[in-house]
Amino acid sequence: MISVVLIGTGNVAQNMFHAFFETPNVVLEQVVGRRINALDFAMDKTKTTTDFNQILKADIYVLAVSDDAISAISEELRFLKGLIVHTSGGTPMDVLHIHDRYGVFYPLQTFTKGKIISFKSIPMCIEANAKEDLRFLETLGSALSTTVTEISSEQRNVIHVAAVFVNNFTNYMYTIGEEICTENGLDFNLLKPLIKETAAKLSHLSPLEAQTGPAKRGDQQTLHNHLTILKKANQRELYIHLSNEIKRKHGEKL
């Protein structure tokens, strides 16, 4: 049995709470948060506290708080004995160096308020300052997910940048898609099956193989036609920038 204290009340914390709560070999001892109201989600399922001095003993303390709060909260928790980990993609492990035993337990996924998703398919990226704690995180990760992988702070930083492209920037492409639809009285829902299939394609094709469209084909007439349809300067600039990138990338291959 692994005993866990979870510190945090945001989207990541709430999703982790459910994952820990539903995993047979894990006992979720307590959830810790600053504001009593924010602890609602956990109250009827485990102990909670807003007082850092009331934190219970556990095998691991999971700090699921925003990136810029990690350092300060870690400082407040310096009295804790045991392994302490943060859950951030973009924060080095060493931010926790004032503790004896520390590490990272990073779920490579996007979490949404009010939506609980299964951890089974979420890659758990782990790191620790001691071998035995790395093995411990591997055991805990494997209890939650089918994919657990050791990744250094440096590599995690890299994958976090890649994640910005496939998640944040992709979502911005959806935003422009919706904007174009709305500006022209079209229903954005029409594009949703296409969006789903664009992601689903990657299960059997690399993105390089999956690329289609006028830029890939070098179809100048369609590119020109599309630029006349786009009304906003920023939409046109983005269309030109990305089309040139695709032309360059796929021209390289020819």
Place this chain on the structure above:
Amino acid sequence: MISVVLIGTGNVAQNMFHAFFETPNVVLEQVVGRRINALDFAMDKTKTTTDFNQILKADIYVLAVSDDAISAISEELRFLKGLIVHTSGGTPMDVLHIHDRYGVFYPLQTFTKGKIISFKSIPMCIEANAKEDLRFLETLGSALSTTVTEISSEQRNVIHVAAVFVNNFTNYMYTIGEEICTENGLDFNLLKPLIKETAAKLSHLSPLEAQTGPAKRGDQQTLHNHLTILKKANQRELYIHLSNEIKRKHGEKL
């Protein structure tokens, strides 16, 4: 019963072939293609021909060929009686004007070689030069899909541009994500659950609501850190362009 002759052998044609073939109220009379080898997929299921003069009589002739071939093939088929439609998102209906009865039967989806997908959830965008043919296309579309919508050539052009953003440009974001992983010895598969969830989020959030990341938060330190990780100039330029766009877009809202 609706009788169909399908002209074309590419990804769209092969997917339409399966959809027509499996729809109870549709009889697929014949598949027509230039090269005998390209007709393999249809041969044991219906009649095929490479000779335009051997085309059978049908209620509708579906021209599922590449955009730049539509006009020339339509010319060669000018002797056909009956309704003729193309399946292209980016081509005006009027390219078929030499026929008496013509229209568009556009499945708003991306099709991949060797992957047959269900038409049930694909929005069928229809257009016709006569009211009764529009009704006919509505019936045919409804036999294949749960979503059939009348869209003018102009609107279809607009939705095609929006589709370039959510499909072609999104796939390019995946390409950069893979590139960053490969350059740093990381497995791109780690990002696939994130990619899936980024698309899945749209079922309950608008992309504007779903936006996350350092640019959205105005987190300059992370933005700066990410730029030091990106090694290629084009990756950095794209990162800056898209981050500025997101900042501007979400700044507008503040």
